[in-house]
Amino acid sequence: MGLLALFRRTPRTASVAKERLRIIVAQERSTRGGPDYLPLLRRELLEVIRKYVNVDPDAIQINLEREDGQEVLELSVALPGK
Amino acid sequence: MTEIIVVTSGKGGVGKTTTSASIACGLARRGKRVAVLDFDIGLRNLDLIMGCERRVVYDFVNVIQGDCTLKQALIKDKRLETLFVLAASQTRDKDALAPEGVRRVLDELIADGFDYIICDSPAGIEKGAHLAMYYADRAIVVVNPEVSSVRDSDRVLGLLASKTARAERGESPVQEHLLLTRYSPRRVATGEMMSVEDVKEILGIDVLGVIPESQDVLSASNAGTPVILNEDSDVASAYEDAVMRLLGETLPLRFLEEPRKGFFARMFGG
Numbered sequence: 001m002g003l004l005a006l007f008r009r010t011p012r013t014a015s016v017a018k019e020r021l022r023i024i025v026a027q028e029r030s031t032r033g034g035p036d037y038l039p040l041l042r043r044e045l046l047e048v049i050r051k052y053v054n055v056d057p058d059a060i061q062i063n064l065e066r067e068d069g070q071e072v073l074e075l076s077v078a079l080p081g082k
Numbered sequence: 083m084t085e086i087i088v089v090t091s092g093k094g095g096v097g098k099t100t101t102s103a104s105i106a107c108g109l110a111r112r113g114k115r116v117a118v119l120d121f122d123i124g125l126r127n128l129d130l131i132m133g134c135e136r137r138v139v140y141d142f143v144n145v146i147q148g149d150c151t152l153k154q155a156l157i158k159d160k161r162l163e164t165l166f167v168l169a170a171s172q173t174r175d176k177d178a179l180a181p182e183g184v185r186r187v188l189d190e191l192i193a194d195g196f197d198y199i200i201c202d203s204p205a206g207i208e209k210g211a212h213l214a215m216y217y218a219d220r221a222i223v224v225v226n227p228e229v230s231s232v233r234d235s236d237r238v239l240g241l242l243a244s245k246t247a248r249a250e251r252g253e254s255p256v257q258e259h260l261l262l263t264r265y266s267p268r269r270v271a272t273g274e275m276m277s278v279e280d281v282k283e284i285l286g287i288d289v290l291g292v293i294p295e296s297q298d299v300l301s302a303s304n305a306g307t308p309v310i311l312n313e314d315s316d317v318a319s320a321y322e323d324a325v326m327r328l329l330g331e332t333l334p335l336r337f338l339e340e341p342r343k344g345f346f347a348r349m350f351g352g
Contacts, residue, residue: 012273017229018280025236025284032240 030063038062045075053079084192086199087328088218088256090242092234094205096226097263100299101321102202103131104310105222108325110165114197117156119187120170121214122204123179129169132159133306143171146183152190161311166196177209184213207241217247220257220328222290226264227276232284235260239285259290261324266295267340278338291324293317294337 031038042062049055059078064071089102099120106118119142120128129135140155145168152168159165168187171178191199203214215221221242225235242256243249249256262278269275278292296317302309310321316337323333 014270014273014276014280017276018284021229021232021284024233028233028236029240032244 030061035064038064049077055080084196084199085220086188086201086218087220087222088201088203088215089222089224090203090211090215090238091205091224091231092207092211092238093226093231096224096231097293097299098205098224099128099131099202100303100309101222101224101261101263101293102128102200103308104318104321105325105328106165106198106200107159107162107308107310108322109198109200109328110159110162112325112329113164115164115195116198116200117166117168117191117196118200118202119168120202121179121210122170122202123210124171124173125204126170126172128202129157129167130306131303132167132308134159134167134169135306138169141169141171142187143173143178145187146179152187152194179210179213181213181216185217188217207237211238212241212245215242215246215256218242218256219248220259222259222261223285223287224261224263225281225285227262227270227278227281232276232281236285239287258287259328260285260287261290261293263293264295265292265337267338270338271340278335289335290327291320292335292338293320293324 031042042060045062046055046057046060049060055077059080061074061076063074065074087105089098089105091098099122102118106116110116118128118132120126121142122128123143126138126141129138134157137157140150142155144150145152145155156166156168159167188199201214201218204210215238223235223238223242225231239258242258246256248254260282262281265278266275270277278289282289294316296315298312298315298317299309302312302315302317309315310318310325312318320337323336326333
């Protein structure tokens with residue numbers, strides 16, 4: 001780092017990278033191990049719901065859980081406040 | 083007991099082959115019998131990094147197809163007595179490598195008394211990468227502190243947990259280690275690059291080592307001498323630490339801070 005570098009503003013983007021990764025990794029892990037159609041199902045559900053309510057892409061959570069040999073597909077949609 | 087270690091990453095160009103070569107050399111230097119196997123069928127490169135490209139007669143696929151014996155195909159390292167290289171085939175037929183064939187080669191190496199088998203994985207998550215990790219006991223996941231590399235590594239961690247022999251048989255899981263490469267302490271200090279703590283927190287696995295960004299890596303590959311053998315290099319020391327940790331030692335991480343420069347260097351760059 002030379003003298004000039006002191007005056008140049010370095011963008012502190014590492015924290016942005018970390019936050020973006022934290023979110024995408026958590027999302028990808030939640031669908032991992034499940035059937036391959038989960039991401040597509042999520043996208044199509046989002047499209048249908050958006051016909052009626054303007055929800056955020058992040059507002060839909062799909063989880064596949066195994067309980068006592070049964071698989072439960074859990075869908076949660078956070079609706080925007082009025 | 084033979085330990086099978088896969089060096090993998092998902093993303094290409096992060097330092098898998100550099101790492102495979104250096105870890106293999108480091109273990110061999112500690113007196114271990116080591117075989118390092120190139121799984122990148124069609125894109126042979128480990129031989130170049132190891133500096134034995136002109137001594138390749140037979141390759142991995144030749145052994146599997148019975149064109150030669152494993153002994154004939156293993157290239158003995160000229161520097162280290164107990165180190166052997168198995169080159170990847172240049173064939174474009176990716177199906178030439180099949181799980182049963184790979185298992186036979188591994189079993190023969192195990193019967194031969196090798197202490198470590200290092201599997202250098204190709205990039206991606208296709209067949210070659212799958213085979214490289216399939217029989218592994220441990221995995222070194224090579225990551226650059228950069229978004230696409232970290233995300234791909236997480237995909238690979240998912241595969242290690244589900245698509246390996248250990249996972250399929252319900253045995254104890256593949257032991258995962260994070261190796262951060264091309265680390266620039268200066269850029270971490272200025273907030274331009276994610277720190278080792280950041281990456282560790284996202285991926286949630288233990289850190290085997292942090293390898294600083296350095297011109298020594300290119301020089302080493304130019305010369306065909308694994309960088310761990312360059313005694314003057316911080317990269318070599320960082321790899322040496324990683325080898326010791328693989329062998330069970332607890333060592334503090336080094337090279338996480340920028341080397342101190344003199345007054346002139348700081349003022350005028352350099």
